[in-house]
Amino acid sequence: MSDDEPRDVTPLARSRHRVAVVGACPAGLFAVQALLRRDPGLAIDIYDRLPTPYGLLRYGVAPDHTAIKRVATTLARVFEGRAVRFVGMVELGRHITRHQLREHYDAVVYAMGASRDSHLGVPGEDLDGCLSAREFVAWYEGHPDASPVVLTGVSTAVVVGIGNVAIDVARILAKPVDDLSDTDMPDAVLGELGREPVPEVWIVGRRGPRQTAFTQVELRELVSLDGVAVSVDGVQPGELDDDESLDRRTRAVLRALRDGPARSVPDPRVRLRFLFWHRVWRLDGPGEVESVRLEATRSDAEGRLEGIEEWRDIPAQLLLRAIGYRGQQLPGLPFDPVAGIIPNVEGRVTDQRGEVQPGEYVVGWIKRGAVGVIGTNKSDAAETVDHLWEDLAADGGTGRCSSDDPVVGLVESGTPVADFAAWLRIDAAERARGESRGRIRTKIATWQELAGLVAGDDDEAAKEMRRA
């Protein structure tokens, strides 16, 4: 789309309520689903800073977990709504403000997810080779903002954290690259993972196996990988034993942690080492991580974690902290810096003093923090939409917001906007690239190529044909 031609913009429906959703991700799209159930003709603009929808379903859920990725097919149906538009490449806080959204829509639903990460707060965290799992995941998922990761020279990687994100990144490192070659990973990522496998991967937790957030299926998949020898260390006597007082998930996790090391893996390709009850004390190296110092921990009588001044050094060249994603504060929007969320009462946005901000709502990870699976966002969005609908019904809404179309305004001011047709061009180009390699899709991972496809750039299309 050229800068001065708003030709692809279907006019915003004027006769009904208008809703803006910021974040074309699982939570945002579940909210749209719930809204369309109330009124299939509702005018809904779904904004996203990327030209591609689906948020972490596209850029977080692991590429080798294709069954979950297929949720996108169901979510895509919301774009068939009569008055639903995808407004990609438009970032709240950069191209459009909270004030503009409030002016043009009867209701605004924030679904920006959690795009920052938690830090360890230890010396050496800024050394090269210390990354957040978010950055590492963004790289292997082909996110256009990701920086390349170099694995040359990495003989030991330490993953800090005992949740499913830690499992994902450990599995991507430990899996034979041939088993990843039918995924949608960019070619450059597969090349890097295949060049020099990482023979030793640690998963370090500051608490014990009974406090992990692993799910059974993911953990069992990891400890059963071909050619991977598993060890479990740091546990207290009896801690891995079955115990009927524990919930089913925890018992299954303990079983997988007992079964993994019991497997015989002659001549292992990768050694996967779980180390519990240890926390990172510092990272050492002249400019790059060379070793990680850990302190042993224990839980005190009140369940608080404490260090016991017993040290262990692991020579390692890569440290991935998988200790949580956090929401980002956006200009002009209320934010709770402790929880890393937009403050809210059951999805109604509040200011710092707890006062409800009329017409503003929140769903997903930016509502409740970075916890829960894709499905959790469905009931979470339903709660928010119930309140939004109650509020719209109570005060009418329509007619109070400006009748101008903000998307036309954006296009006229020279902001390149990716509509749904632009996403379909990207989708087709990725499928074509994948097909030529016997895969369903190969992701396009650079802003330049994505923007070229958004613009319907003939050169980019021709290059894509040649590549395919």
Ligand SMILES: Cc1cc2nc3c(=O)[nH]c(=O)nc-3n(C[C@H](O)[C@H](O)[C@H](O)COP(=O)(O)OP(=O)(O)OC[C@H]3O[C@@H](n4cnc5c(N)ncnc54)[C@H](O)[C@@H]3O)c2cc1C
């Ligand atoms: C590594 C990883 C693996 C996961 N694996 C699984 C799994 O296997 N199974 C499962 O069920 N769940 C999984 N999850 C959880 C699942 O991805 C989340 O529950 C879900 O994505 C919730 O996020 P969300 O919809 O709130 O936001 P997100 O998915 O994070 O999306 C936020 C969207 O907002 C957009 N955005 C951000 N800021 C702005 C802005 N200022 N302006 C405009 N747009 C903006 C972003 O581009 C993005 O599209 C995984 C999560 C991670 C991190």
